[in-house]
Amino acid sequence: QQPVQSPQAVILREGEDAVINCSSSKALYSVHWYRQKHGEAPVFLMILLKGGEQKGHDKISASFNEKKQQSSLYLTASQLSYSGTYFCGTQVGSSNTGKLIFGQGTTLQVKP
Amino acid sequence: DAGVIQSPRHEVTEMGQEVTLRCKPISGHNSLFWYRQTMMRGLELLIYFNNNVPIDDSGMPEDRFSAKMPNASFSTLKIQPSEPRDSAVYFCASRAGGPTDTQYFGPGTRLTVL
Numbered sequence: 001q002q003p004v005q006s007p008q009a010v011i012l013r014e015g016e017d018a019v020i021n022c023s024s025s026k027a028l029y030s031v032h033w034y035r036q037k038h039g040e041a042p043v044f045l046m047i048l049l050k051g052g053e054q055k056g057h058d059k060i061s062a063s064f065n066e067k068k069q070q071s072s073l074y075l076t077a078s079q080l081s082y083s084g085t086y087f088c089g090t091q092v093g094s095s096n097t098g099k100l101i102f103g104q105g106t107t108l109q110v111k112p
Numbered sequence: 113d114a115g116v117i118q119s120p121r122h123e124v125t126e127m128g129q130e131v132t133l134r135c136k137p138i139s140g141h142n143s144l145f146w147y148r149q150t151m152m153r154g155l156e157l158l159i160y161f162n163n164n165v166p167i168d169d170s171g172m173p174e175d176r177f178s179a180k181m182p183n184a185s186f187s188t189l190k191i192q193p194s195e196p197r198d199s200a201v202y203f204c205a206s207r208a209g210g211p212t213d214t215q216y217f218g219p220g221t222r223l224t225v226l
Contacts, residue, residue, distance in 0.1 A: 044216070
């Protein structure tokens with residue numbers, strides 16, 4: 001039931017782009033993206049709802065493909081501050097399901 | 113707003129001892145979540161409450177773990193007796209509204225059981 005994230009790790013140079021995928025074998029109602037820096041708590045980035053919408057702020061955006069039960073996080077022109085571990089949290093089944101199941105995380109390292 | 117508050121931030125104890133972790137959610141939030149994070153298992157949901165009532169405790173590993181939420185501003189996660197495999201970072205998170213609202217995480221408690 002845990003969603004699968006890919007890749008597990010990625011190393012970038014400043015200014016490069018990255019895509020992180022989150023796939024589920026179950027029907028998704030929403031996908032929540034978080035970033036966690038070492039030794040800190042996960043910090044919310046954005047929520048994607050069923051319906052295939054795409055969201056974004058600054059140079060980070062995400063999409064939700066309902067047919068594929070997959071969400072992708074796009075990081076454009078990466079900055080050093082983007083380094084950390086990215087988690088997707090999936091809400092499975094219905095709008096009333098209260099809990100999120102998190103993927104195993106994707107570690108992103110941005111180098112100067 | 114102060115955010116989610118957890119205490120202690122670090123706890124070192126010996127196997128067999130009782131451990132109590134504490135959480136104060138953001139004021140006005142009606143849902144509270146306890147997570148455990150380890151390298152091997154990632155971020156796991158242990159239990160969550162809605163309006164102080166436990167809704168889903170299917171992630172609680174075994175009877176040694178228990179959680180309570182006596183009021184809207186306080187929750188505890190207790191491990192008795194503790195074991196070395198319980199060593200992890202335990203996060204508390206709270207949420208204001210429904211399932212599609214944001215969960216805000218506390219800073220976590222790093223538990224080491226020797």
